Amino acid sequence: MKAVLDHIAVVLVRPQIPENIGAAARAMNNMGLRRLVLVEPKNCDLCRVLKTATGSTIDLIERMEVFDDLKEALAPYHHLVGTTARTGALRPTMSQPRTLARDLISISQNNRVAILFGPEDRGLSNDQLRHCNTIITIPTAGFSSLNLAQAVIIVCYEIFLAARDAPAEVQPRLANSFELEGMYEHLKDVLLKIGFIDPQNPEHWILNIRRFLSRLPLRAREVRIIRGVCRQIDWYASQVEAVQKSKR
């Protein structure tokens, strides 16, 4: 169980209030999660953080990582989970903490998982959510705006229970964020080259592909296959170009 929990990090994106960072850390500590990552904290006053991070939570705060850049923070992770209170356009890909927790038990055996929580006032942006493999919403009755640390404890609580109760089955290594982003860049280049996507608005087309591919947690091996196909298309496209040039 410890190994599973050790592979899961809580990433607070632009947290605004230091007491919430401390309370989130305490919640993680209660539930056996130990990796806390902050990205662009607005205020990280340690006195205020430690006011709410009581007991043995101090160790967790001492080892917490702080980044200026989200992409850099997420590079080592293979599976990204986004949390949001907003539904709507993203609804189809949305899950809930209990289902997520069960899925993570096997994924996290061999993969590093990051669970992202957005800023207190507005949550994660649509753009940030788009990069996630899974998006979850904590079920609520009407008033859906949860305090940041409250959201953290519910997700961590579900993960702790799932880890404690579930028999684990091992999953192969998933592609990490660095490998995935490289793949999407490669796909965009190639699909532009062959005229599959509109050069006026390539991000729109790539978004559809992202949505499709992120419905499954992609394995490292699968990313290599997709990039192999990209290289092949690239080679074929150059052949076509060469022929066209020779005809002129």
Next chain:
Amino acid sequence: MKAVLDHIAVVLVRPQIPENIGAAARAMNNMGLRRLVLVEPKNCDLCRVLKTATGSTIDLIERMEVFDDLKEALAPYHHLVGTTARTGALRPTMSQPRTLARDLISISQNNRVAILFGPEDRGLSNDQLRHCNTIITIPTAGFSSLNLAQAVIIVCYEIFLAARDAPAEVQPRLANSFELEGMYEHLKDVLLKIGFIDPQNPEHWILNIRRFLSRLPLRAREVRIIRGVCRQIDWYASQVEAVQKSKR
């Protein structure tokens, strides 16, 4: 679902920190619970309470009840749930939030349920826990001391999910706290009279009986039966006394 949630109250016993009261209220509001009861709050500065009770939670704070006496606060409730981080002597009767939530769905159809949370620094006393029908502990990994509002949201979250998902079966009306305490007093008097319990230490014996009887949520009808038996024993004991007197 609404009826079920409306019958469940969160009772904060001697809360110390006003921000925790507000955060607990917000957590309840997130999960559709609307009845907040405070007993002997150390500090109930509304400015500080409202700092953490955002959004529509103000309504809930406006309707919150405040009592000086726990017994008085609990009188209208039929089923009492105590929360504790401490295990040990009370372990045999202990449950967890998920199991509790499932049980409460049917109980709360026809009964008022109070869930008690103790003060931040020391939790509910053994004596307070003894009066509860069910005692729950939130599962944690090692560091078991949860922030008060964090404990509240986990319990409310489980109740909300259970209410949302479970098909309800109706339970008959349970005895309320007033009826139960009357019964225990009656039992003590009668058992003292017939020499079943040691007059030097009647509370010790009554505790064993409490433990036994509180393993099941007693129905109002069952309490009437027990008191009927008590009355009968009482009557019989008086007969014996009368005979003994006449012999002297």
